[in-house]
Amino acid sequence: xxxxxxxxxxxxxxxxxxxxxxxxxxxxxxxxxxxxxxxxxxxxxxxxxxxxxxxxxxxxxxxxxxxxxxxxxxxxxxxxxxxxxxxxxxxxxxxxxxxxxxxxxxxxxxxxxxxxxxxxxxxxxxxxxxxxxxxxxxxxxxxxxxxxxxxxxxxxxxxxxxxxxxxxxxxxxxxxxxxxxxxxxxxxxxxxxxxxxxxxxxxxxxxxxxxxxxxxxxxxxxxxxxxxxxxxxxxxxxxxxxxxxxxxxxxxxxxxxxxxxxxxxxxxxxxxxxxxxxxxxxxxxxxxxxxxxxxxxxxxxxxxxxxxxxxxxxxxxxxxxxxxxxxxxxxxxxxxxxxxxxxxxxxxxxxxxxxxxxxxxxxxxxxxxxxxxxxxxxxxxxxxxxxxxxxxxxxxxxxxxxxxxxxxxxxxxxxxxxxxxxxxxxxxxxxxxxxxxxxxxxxxxxxxxxxxxxxxxxxxxxxxxxxxxxxxxxxxxxxxxxxxxxxxxxxxxxxxxxxxxxxxxxxxxxxxxxxxxxxxxxxxxxxxxxxxxxxxxxxxxxxxxxxxxxxxxxxxxxxxxxxxxxxxxxxxxxxxxxxxxxxxxxxxxxxxxxxxxxxxxxxxxxxxxxxxxxxxxxxxxxxxxxxxxxxxxxxxxxxxxxxxxxxxxxxxxxxxxxxxxxxxxxxxxxxxxxxxxxxxxxxxxxxxxxxxxxxxxxxxxxxxxxxxxxxxxxxxxxxxxxxxxxxxxxxxxxxxxxxxxxxxxxxxxxxxxxxxxxx
Numbered sequence: 001x002x003x004x005x006x007x008x009x010x011x012x013x014x015x016x017x018x019x020x021x022x023x024x025x026x027x028x029x030x031x032x033x034x035x036x037x038x039x040x041x042x043x044x045x046x047x048x049x050x051x052x053x054x055x056x057x058x059x060x061x062x063x064x065x066x067x068x069x070x071x072x073x074x075x076x077x078x079x080x081x082x083x084x085x086x087x088x089x090x091x092x093x094x095x096x097x098x099x100x101x102x103x104x105x106x107x108x109x110x111x112x113x114x115x116x117x118x119x120x121x122x123x124x125x126x127x128x129x130x131x132x133x134x135x136x137x138x139x140x141x142x143x144x145x146x147x148x149x150x151x152x153x154x155x156x157x158x159x160x161x162x163x164x165x166x167x168x169x170x171x172x173x174x175x176x177x178x179x180x181x182x183x184x185x186x187x188x189x190x191x192x193x194x195x196x197x198x199x200x201x202x203x204x205x206x207x208x209x210x211x212x213x214x215x216x217x218x219x220x221x222x223x224x225x226x227x228x229x230x231x232x233x234x235x236x237x238x239x240x241x242x243x244x245x246x247x248x249x250x251x252x253x254x255x256x257x258x259x260x261x262x263x264x265x266x267x268x269x270x271x272x273x274x275x276x277x278x279x280x281x282x283x284x285x286x287x288x289x290x291x292x293x294x295x296x297x298x299x300x301x302x303x304x305x306x307x308x309x310x311x312x313x314x315x316x317x318x319x320x321x322x323x324x325x326x327x328x329x330x331x332x333x334x335x336x337x338x339x340x341x342x343x344x345x346x347x348x349x350x351x352x353x354x355x356x357x358x359x360x361x362x363x364x365x366x367x368x369x370x371x372x373x374x375x376x377x378x379x380x381x382x383x384x385x386x387x388x389x390x391x392x393x394x395x396x397x398x399x400x401x402x403x404x405x406x407x408x409x410x411x412x413x414x415x416x417x418x419x420x421x422x423x424x425x426x427x428x429x430x431x432x433x434x435x436x437x438x439x440x441x442x443x444x445x446x447x448x449x450x451x452x453x454x455x456x457x458x459x460x461x462x463x464x465x466x467x468x469x470x471x472x473x474x475x476x477x478x479x480x481x482x483x484x485x486x487x488x489x490x491x492x493x494x495x496x497x498x499x500x501x502x503x504x505x506x507x508x509x510x511x512x513x514x515x516x517x518x519x520x521x522x523x524x525x526x527x528x529x530x531x532x533x534x535x536x537x538x539x540x541x542x543x544x545x546x547x548x549x550x551x552x553x554x555x556x557x558x559x560x561x562x563x564x565x566x567x568x569x570x571x572x573x574x575x576x577x578x579x580x581x582x583x584x585x586x587x588x589x590x591x592x593x594x595x596x597x598x599x600x601x602x603x604x605x606x607x608x609x610x611x612x613x614x615x616x617x618x619x620x621x622x623x624x625x626x627x628x629x630x631x632x633x634x635x636x637x638x639x640x641x642x643x644x645x646x647x648x649x650x651x652x653x654x655x656x657x658x659x660x661x662x663x664x665x666x667x668x669x670x671x672x673x674x675x676x677x678x679x680x681x682x683x684x685x686x687x688x689x690x691x692x693x694x695x696x697x698x699x700x701x702x703x704x705x706x707x708x709x710x711x712x713x714x715x716x717x718x719x720x721x722x723x724x725x726x727x728x729x730x731x732x733x734x735x736x737x738x739x740x741x742x743x744x745x746x747x748x749x750x751x752x753x754x755x756x757x758x759x
Contacts, residue, residue, distance in 0.1 A: 011513075015705075015710050015713045015714050015717070016705065016706045016707075016710050017702060017704060017705050017706075017710070017714065018681070018683075018686060018701070018704035018705060018706065019701060019702055019704070021706055027683070056365065056368060057119070057368070057371070058118060058119065059119065059120065059121045059365075059368065060117065060118050060119075060406075063123065063405060067405065067407070071404075072404040072405065072407070073407070075401075075402030075403065075404055075408075076402070076403055076404055076405060076407040076408040076411065077408075077411060078283065078401055078402055079397075079398050079399075079401040079402050079403030079404075079408035079411075079412075080398075080403070080407065080408040080409070080410070080411025080412045080414070080415070081411065081412075081415060082283060082284075082286060082397055082398075082401045083126050083394060083397050083398040083401070083403070083408060083409070083411075083412040083415075084411065084412035084413070084414065084415025084416055085286060085288075085289045085415060086286070086288060086289070086393070086394050086397050087109040087113075087126065087128050087394060087412050087415070087416055088106065088109065088415065088416055088419050089288045089289065089292055089435075089438055090105075090109065090128070090129055090288075090391060090393075090394060090438075090439075091105030091106045091107075091108055091109035091128065091129050091416070092105050092106070092313065092427065092430075092435050093105070093435040093436070093438045093439035094108075094129040094130075094131055094134040094439060095108070095129075095134075095386070096220070096223060096432060096435055096436060096439065097131060097134035097135050097137075097138045097216060097219060097220075097439065098134050098137050098138045098141060098170075098174050098386045099138050099141050099142060099145075099170055100141070100167065100170050100171050100174055100386065101167055101171075101314070101317075102313050102316075102427075102432075102435065103313075103315075103316045103317045103424065104171055104174075104384055104385065104386070105129060105386075106416055106419060106420050106424070107320070107321070107380065107383050107384055107385035107420075108128060108129045108380055108385035108386045108387075108388055109128040109129060109388075109413075109416045110380075110385075110413050110416045110417060110420065111376065111379045111380040111383055111385055112127045112128055112373075112376035112377065112379070112380050112385070112388040113126075113127050113128060113376075113409050113410065113412060113413040113416075114379070114410070114413055115372060115375045115376040115379055116372050116373070116376055116406065116409065117406045117409055117410045117413075119368070119371060119372035119375060119376075120368075120369065120372040120406060121353070121363070121364040121365050121368050121369060121372070122349075122352075122353035122356060122357065122364050122369070122406075123356070123360070123362065123403075123404065123405045123406055124353075124356040124360070124395065124398060124399045124403060125349060125352050125353050125356065125390040125395045125398070126390055126391065126394040126395045126397070126398045126409060126412065127349070127373070127376060127388055127389070127390055127409065128388050128390070128391065128394065129386070129387075129388055129391065130345065130348060130387075130388065130389040130390060130391050131212065131213070131216050131391065131439060132208075132209055132212040132213075132216075132344060132348070132479070133341055133344060133345050133348075133386075133387045133388070133389050134386065134387070135212055135215050135216055135219065135479060136212075136337070136340065136341050136344065136387070136479045136480065137174050137177055137178065137341065137386050137387050138174075138219070139337075139478060139479060139480065140173060140174075140177050140334055140337045140480075141170050141173045141174050141177075144173050144330065144333060144334070145166065145169060145170055145173065171384050172324065172327055172330070173327075173330055173334075174381075174384075174386040174387075175324055175326070175381040175382070175384050175385065175386070176326040176327050176330040176331060176334065176381070177330070177334050177337060177338050177341065177381075177386075177387065178341075178377050178380060178381030178385065178386050178387045178388075179326045179377065179378055179381035179382060180326070180331055180334060180335065180338035181338040181339070181341040181342040181345065181377055181387055182342075182373070182374045182375065182376065182377025182378035182379075182380075182381060183374065183378060184338055184339055184342040184374070185342045185345070185346055185370045185371075185373050185374030185377065186370070186371055186374030186375060186378065187374075188342070188346075188367075188370045188374075189367045189368065189369070189370030189371035189372075189374055190371065192367050194346070194350075194366035194367045194369070194370050195366075196343065197343065197346055197347045197350060197366070199487055199490070199491070200343065200344075200347045200487070201463070201466065201490060202351075202463075203456065203463040203464070203466045203467045203470070203490075204466055204467070204470050204486055204487070204490050205347055205348070205351065206452065206467055207466065207467040207468065207469075207470030207471040207474070207486070208344070208470050208471075208474050208479075208482070208483060208486060209348075210450065210471055211470065211471045211472075211473075211474030211475050211479070211482065212474065212479060214238070214475060215238060215474075215475075215479060216439065216440070217440060218238050218241050218242060218245075219241070220436040220437075220439055220440055221241075221245050222241075222245065223256075223260075223311070223432045223433050223435070223436035224256060224257060224260040224433050224436050224437065225245065225249070225251075225252040225253065225256065225257055226252070226253035226256045226309075226310065226311055226433065227244075227245060227248045227249075227251055227252065228248070229241055229244045229245060229248075230244060235476060235477045235478060235481065236476060237478055238475060238476075238478075253308065253309065253310060253433075254308075255304060255308035255309075255310050256308075256310050256311070256431060256432075256433035257433070259295065259310075259431055259433050259434060259437075260433040260434065260436060260437040261437075263291050263295065263433075263434055263437035263438065263441070264437045264440060264441060266287065266291060267287055267288065267291060267437070267438065267441035268441065270285050270287035271287065271441065273285065274287075278400065283400070283401045283402075284397060284400055284401065288438055288441070291434070291438070292427075292430065292434065292438070295430060295431060295434045296426065296427060296429055296430045299312065299429045299430060299431055299434075300429035304429070304431065305429065310431050310432075310433065311431065311432045311433070312428065312429055312430060312431055312432065313427055313428055313429075313430045313431075313432065313435070314428060315428060316424035316425055316427060316428055317424070318420070318421065318422075318424060318425070319420065319421060320383060320420070321383060321384045323382045323383055324382060324383075324384060326381075336480065337480055340479075340480050340483050340484070341387050342374075343483075344389075344483065345373060345377075345387060345388070345389035346369065346370055346373055346389070348389050348390065349369060349373060349389045349390045350364075350366055350369055352390050352392060352395055353369065353390075356395075356399060373388075373389065376388055398412070452467075453467065453468070462493050462496075462497060465493065466486075466489065466490050466493060469486065469489050470482070470486035470489070470490075473485040473486050473489070474486065495542065497537070498537045498538055498540070498542075498543060499542045499543045499546060500543070500546055501535060501536050501537035501543065501546075501547075501550075502536060503533065503534060503535050503536065503547070503550040503551070503554070504517040504518075504519075504533075504534050504536075505517070505518055505519075505531065505532065505533055505534075505554045506518060506532040506533070506534050506647065506708065507524040507525060507526040507532065508524065508525040508526070508527065508712075509521055509523065509524060509525075510523055511525060513707070513708075513709035515532060515647075515708045515709070527712055527715070527716070529640060529641055529642040529643060529719075530641075530642070530643045530644075530645065530712065530715055531554060531555050531641055531643070531644050531645070532645045532647060532708060532712075533550075533551055533554050533555075533644065533645070533646055533647065534646075534647035534649075534650070535547060535646070535647070535648060535650065535651055536650040537650065537651070538651060538652050538653045538654070539651055539653075539654050539655075539658045539662065540653070540654070540655045540657070540658050541655055541657035541658055543658075544657070544658040544661035544662065545661070547658075548661065548665055551665065555641055555644065556641075557637060557639065557641075559665075559668035559669045559671075559672050559674065560612065560668045561637075562636075562637055562639060562672045563611070563612065563615070563668060563671050563672050564611040564612065565635075565636050565637065566615055566626060566636055566672065567610070567611045567612075567613070567615060568611065569630060569634045569636045570615060570617065570624070572634055573620070573624065573630070573634070574619075574620070577620060577621075613671075614671045614698070615671060615672075626638070626639070626672075626673075627639065627640070639672060639673075639674065641674055642673070642674060642675065642715075642719070643674065643675045643676075643677065643715045644669055644674055644675070644676045644677070645676075645677045645678075645679060645708060645711045645712070645715075646676065646677070646678045646679070647679055647680055647708055648678050648679065648680050648681045648685070649679070649680025649681075650680075651681070651685070653685075654685065654688070654689075656692060659689065659692055659694060663694060663699055666698075666699050666703075667698055667699060670698050670699065671698075675703075675715070675718075676703055677703050677704075677705055677711040677714070677715075678703055678704050678705070679704070679705045679706065679707055679708050679710070679711050680706075680707065680708070681704055686701065686704055689701075
């Protein structure tokens with residue numbers, strides 16, 4: 001019964017142990033589905049299910065019929081044109097990261113958008129090249145090209161130049177890696193295992209993308225300075241590249257350096273203006289497009305290529321290349337890299353899509369996103385593109401310019417198509433240093449994540465540590481190995497959090513049924529002779545010993561040592577009793593012969609197992625009070641604790657190894673006459689203990705109670721505490737308190753067992 005009284009309530013109910021509650025409230029008999037049951041549901045077919053599957057595989061069938069032409073079309077057109085122009089420039093720029101000719105970046109900006117238009121569930125992200133993925137693909141290309149280009153040259157046509165042959169092989173490697181990563185994403189989506197992305201936390205992704213931004217920055221220096229830098233892909237490669245750059249710094253092409261610095265300065269300034277005045281600007285200033293047009297015109301007009309020997313984009317292939325068949329040898333050598341690319345690409349795209357889905361209140365499906373991205377990469381790789389995901393800046397342009405649906409995406413693909421088929425030649429005089437500068441201009445957001453370290457440290461030190469170590473791993477080991485090491489380290493931090501939980505001792509707050517850490521509040525009441533210990537994590541083989549040590553620290557003694565000392569003392573007492581030297585008096589046991597001496601050798605034995613057994617005094621004609629003074633100065637530590645309550649409400653599971661350890665701990669306390677109670681455990685937890693034969697004559701299933709307060713009230717009633725456990729000032733404050741009878745009814749406070757809960 002719950003009786004509200006203003007902002008207070010009085011609850012009258014019995015004190016429930018788990019067994020008592022189960023007897024009074026019978027559980028429903030539920031049928032738990034087996035694997036075969038799930039398989040039958042999965043394999044069954046109906047018209048409604050077929051329609052649901054079709055709509056989930058082709059989300060366009062859901063949103064396109066509801067498209068609001070008058071309200072959305074104009075916004076999507078403006079957004080599509082703006083996004084398409086940015087996609088063209090980013091495709092060209094990010095192709096440099098893959099170390100393939102810039103024109104192939106346009107294929108990576110076109111084909112994925114077509115597939116995602118039909119299969120994607122996000123309405124706002126712009127699919128295409130992403131600098132981190134481009135960097136990861138480029139690392140694979142650089143690693144494989146030096147060893148295989150020789151073979152490629154041998155079988156190439158004699159009229160084909162070495163550079164052309166090398167570029168063709170680079171394109172083959174990039175396309176093959178892209179196709180394989182797309183196959184991995186497709187399989188993950190079909191098998192419904194998109195949940196793997198949850199192992200990439202926000203801190204890990206942030207640290208990884210920041211490190212990738214640093215890699216991008218270093219890799220673009222050779223284009224900005226026009227230096228010949230050998231490729232490095234092994235650990236510490238970033239430092240080797242920097243060493244190569246600085247040792248050749250005197251060979252810098254001043255025209256490329258000045259051009260790239262001017263481009264960077266203007267892009268950063270205008271992007272800052274776009275950010276600060278985004279509420280006032282109808283659309284962001286398309287600074288990348290403006291600077292590209294100006295730089296191309298200046299380079300062509302003043303003939304920079306011949307006058308200053310700058311590196312330019314060069315010949316832009318018009319139209320599309322014929323599809324390719326992936327190289328099986330490359331497939332075998334890049335499985336690990338492709339898996340990392342698939343995971344990172346999906347994680348970035350899904351995280352950005354989640355932001356927009358929450359902002360505009362529509363659902364997205366992670367598994368369907370995997371299918372869409374997988375097929376996008378398969379198609380893009382087949383036509384010599386490279387891995388795609390979503391660039392944060394490009395998606396921001398699509399959303400901020402008014403994009404409502406993927407109609408904007410398909411229009412951006414049309415812009416890219418126009419450049420591929422007709423306008424690509426206009427970009428041939430463009431300096432590569434300009435593309436490098438534009439690529440770096442998109443990294444500002446990633447690099448600014450350094451400023452988040454302080455905030456992250458204040459929020460959660462473990463997350464901050466994950467960020468720092470991910471950044472270090474990715475910088476030192478490279479993006480591929482760095483990602484693997486980062487995931488392993490993150491999982492290790494989870495082990496640390498559970499292996500060393502922050503256990504606390506609880507006490508009663510304000511004479512209510514609320515129990516908190518006794519160090520945190522001033523008005524705490526700790527029941528006499530009762531210790532309440534809370535474990536906030538699962539208990540398993542790795543932390544059971546830590547749990548035991550924290551428990552020993554909380555109660556102030558080691559129960560096993562107490563047990564052994566009592567058993568040793570019992571041996572002495574038995575010897576005295578057999579010799580008739582003990583006499584029972586009202587004051588306790590006394591020795592009738594002061595001259596009796598017992599050597600320590602008799603007590604010092606190696607039978608540890610015997611000392612660990614329960615204390616058995618049935619053969620004695622008297623009971624021993626272990627907290628009283630024993631004869632002949634037999635020293636046994638006194639234990640004032642009579643009840644121990646373990647709060648397991650946060651313990652989600654217990655493995656078999658820790659189960660044995662827990663039972664040993666309980667037995668040690670029980671054998672020294674300390675009653676142990678476990679509260680807050682789930683029914684499944686108790687059922688698992690029963691299945692594993694956890695309970696016996698010592699450790700019984702009656703030790704489980706629903707709440708801490710139930711256990712405390714049970715202890716008080718068991719000990720027959722009929723006198724107040726509060727001081728006089730506390731008793732005066734209790735005049736409105738109610739108490740609980742053993743049958744659960746309310747009565748006045750003569751029994752002094754508080755039950756009222758105040759808020």
